[in-house]
Amino acid sequence: MPLEGQLVTLREQKRDDLPFLMSLQNEPQTQAWSLALPPDYTDIMYEKRYEAREFSYDPDEARFVIVHKESGELVGQIQYTSLERRWSATMGIITATKFWGTGVALDAQEVLLLFLFCELGLRVVRIFTHSGIPRAGRLAEKSGFQVSGRMRQAIIKYGGLHDNMVMDLLREEYFARHPELADALPAL
């Protein structure tokens, strides 16, 4: 079932999406973590990654393709990983440079947060980013994330040393920003 936002739809990955998703991984500008994701994904490698996902009643991650509603174009990918049921997950987003500054990333982020807090019942959502890509930190802050941890010079990117940043958003902080939603879960 797709998750609907105002500007975008989040849906499952399809085989036809793979060339686009691979191009995002191979684009240095859209790669936050240069060492982890060298920009040499091949079609076959990406296909194997896609096929490696098995059915599970206990999945700890989900990956969604972001589709622009108006044009039908693929925007990027948003995912959550490291899911601890009814507790926490880590979120990540990657969007094509063409859509930077258009508001679609924020819309996708809000759609996924709604799902994580209201459907999965999480108590906290995290984002790991670094000071070398301030755009990512600013996007997270727009949804209420705050920088809670900052490891000095822990990231190498663009030939420099940058701080690794832990950002998080607590359940009550999310609902405080969304008075239109009611939180039925009792506080811990």
Add this chain to the structure above:
Amino acid sequence: MPNAPFVGKTATLRPFEVDDVKALREYLNHPDLMGRRHIPWGFPEFLPLIEPQVHGILERWATEERSVVLAIDAHIERQAWGLSGETSQVSELVGHAEFTWGWDPHAPSVSVVIDPEHQRKGYGTEALFLLLQHLFAFTPAHNVSCWIADWNDSALAFAASNGFQAAGRMRRVGLYQGHSYDLIITDILRPEFLQRSAERAASAQEEG
């Protein structure tokens, strides 16, 4: 820099052996260590461990990629039997020390766990120093972090006394005694450790 890796004055770090299961299980099940024993993901952090689980932990420690867990053997002086008054040195398993580097050896993390019966004797400090010495001498580590539960005051003091600086926190990582808690992040940079290491060597030279 070290002549014999992982060998200190009061403790030695070595690989775990199957024979360590009994002693390992004993200290892992010490009530004071619940929630801070740094065992692999998937094993219960707050429950007593049965022997097959401890075997499972050893297996994971031995096979996990990008992570090294070493046994901490304390060098303990023992009085000999009889009237001679002689002492001999024995080695005793008192904890474990780990470093793990995920996908980036530039920024690994460390942890040290000491059997509560052997705490406050300097073994943790020695083990941590040996780990850091190895990381900065044999790997490209630049930032080494140590993540500690906010309720674990003794570990926070331990990290601070060994040069780790506060780097913020990861909020709401779990529940402890009815309350959610945070992980406090601490870190030390290569130049900071090298400075401390030089000061330690100078101090040892003065003493000795």
